[in-house]
Amino acid sequence: MKIGIFGTGMVGRALADKLTQLGHDVVIGTRDVAATLARTEPDGMGNPPFSVWQNENAAVKLATHAGAAAHGEMLINAANGAGSLAMLQSVEEANLNGKILIDIANPLDFSQGMPPSLFIANNDSLGEQIQRALPDVKVVKTLNTMNAYLMVDPSQLADGDHTIFLSGNETGAKAQVTELLRSFGWQDIIDLGDITTSRGSEMLLPLWARLWGALGTPMFSFKVVR
Amino acid sequence: MKIGIFGTGMVGRALADKLTQLGHDVVIGTRDVAATLARTEPDGMGNPPFSVWQNENAAVKLATHAGAAAHGEMLINAANGAGSLAMLQSVEEANLNGKILIDIANPLDFSQGMPPSLFIANNDSLGEQIQRALPDVKVVKTLNTMNAYLMVDPSQLADGDHTIFLSGNETGAKAQVTELLRSFGWQDIIDLGDITTSRGSEMLLPLWARLWGALGTPMFSFKVVR
Numbered sequence A, B: 001m002k003i004g005i006f007g008t009g010m011v012g013r014a015l016a017d018k019l020t021q022l023g024h025d026v027v028i029g030t031r032d033v034a035a036t037l038a039r040t041e042p043d044g045m046g047n048p049p050f051s052v053w054q055n056e057n058a059a060v061k062l063a064t065h066a067g068a069a070a071h072g073e074m075l076i077n078a079a080n081g082a083g084s085l086a087m088l089q090s091v092e093e094a095n096l097n098g099k100i101l102i103d104i105a106n107p108l109d110f111s112q113g114m115p116p117s118l119f120i121a122n123n124d125s126l127g128e129q130i131q132r133a134l135p136d137v138k139v140v141k142t143l144n145t146m147n148a149y150l151m152v153d154p155s156q157l158a159d160g161d162h163t164i165f166l167s168g169n170e171t172g173a174k175a176q177v178t179e180l181l182r183s184f185g186w187q188d189i190i191d192l193g194d195i196t197t198s199r200g201s202e203m204l205l206p207l208w209a210r211l212w213g214a215l216g217t218p219m220f221s222f223k224v225v226r
Helices: A010-022 A031-036 A052-057 A065-071 A081-089 A125-135 A149-151 A171-184 A193-204 A206-214 B008-021 B031-038 B050-056 B065-071 B083-087 B126-133 B148-152 B171-184 B193-204 B205-216
Strands: A004-008 A024-031 A061-064 A072-076 A102-105 A138-141 A163-168 A189-191 A222-223 B002-006 B025-030 B061-064 B074-077 B100-103 B138-141 B163-168 B187-193 B221-225
Touching: A004 A010, A004 A065, A004 A081, A010 A024, A010 A081, A010 A149, A010 A206, A024 A031, A024 A052, A031 A052, A031 A061, A031 B061, A061 A065, A065 A163, A081 A125, A081 B065, A102 A125, A102 B171, A125 A138, A125 A193, A138 B050, A163 A171, A163 A193, A163 A222, A171 A189, A189 A222, A189 B205, A193 B083, A193 B205, A206 B193, A222 B002, B002 B008, B002 B065, B025 B065, B031 B050, B031 B061, B050 B126, B061 B065, B065 B074, B083 B126, B100 B126, B126 B138, B138 B171, B138 B193, B163 B171, B163 B193, B163 B221, B171 B187, B187 B193, B187 B221
Parallel strands: A004 A024, A004 A072, A024 A061, A072 A102, A102 A138, A163 A189, B002 B025, B002 B074, B025 B061, B074 B100, B100 B138, B163 B187
Antiparallel strands: A138 A163, A222 B221, B138 B163
């Protein structure tokens, strides 16, 4: 499938790599292609510059966000939470409408330092804000409750026996995303309900951040035992 | 040990029952003893009136909140979240200070119907508010992320192989609470850190509520797989 990914950070890269391995045709979108390729320093998270990564992942093409949107039959928001809404609203709706948008971004607020709080919580969520801003896009919130390594290769932990959550208004869209998640190795996929249930998975992040501190590693995930 | 429990609902009762079985001397506190004993109808959650329950649990004594506080060497807040702070502030501090207070209450806001949102979240928590209001009490937040049956008998699910979280400022208090949790059957106890980490476990409740809806049963719990 043709897939467009918004965001050149570690989440976007991990997904692009995995999707390419699975035979998909991936374009990653960025705001300014020339600026992204010109960077020679690691980013704030210590990831190597995009150009270095792309040398090892030549099958993945880089384009503007508009170009990635135009390319994708399915779209993935792997941009940071704070910039996601403005980024998506900068893309011509004709290249978004009718498509599935997997939203991985979390509304993390780092303005008060670490650990982050949320800049949307409780009675709203980033997933809902994106769905309201783009009513003709099929937003499916998922993959936002574990680190990038586990997102694309859940079998690294407990033979994959941990849980991933799905939220979205369209049953058909969630079925397609479920199929994609299964191709990554996800076995325990819980459909929480409509897009308002994104509140639940996004509000897991403060606990996630504290667990990272308590456990000393981000290589953990949640299993809903039942 | 002498234990005082605030709250006559299903959480307070489940804990009183379990603690009595374990040989502890338990007093449950309520605002108005006569009114609590006079009730003949099930409560809003369908629990039988307290007097019916007490007939089968005669070892548990009922007193005012002040009486339960005076009795307890260790205290447990099993009152509802909305009333917890005012209830605790109504008790003479001399009967609280220096003691461990296990806080199980969640700041659930039912004013907009079901599922509940939180009336404190993100940059504060009920656990922190109670600790700030009672600086000489050793508040330990725990037991607030599963239903009352699992709180006191985790082995009902997956042989007890699921996770319980602890938050609190006092290492010694958390060690004593850990010992109590082990006596209930808890094996996987994660100390998240100081009382500010209550934000994380309280913010798990919106996901918990949606999972109850999606799974059709409250008999589930979270395992932190690592």
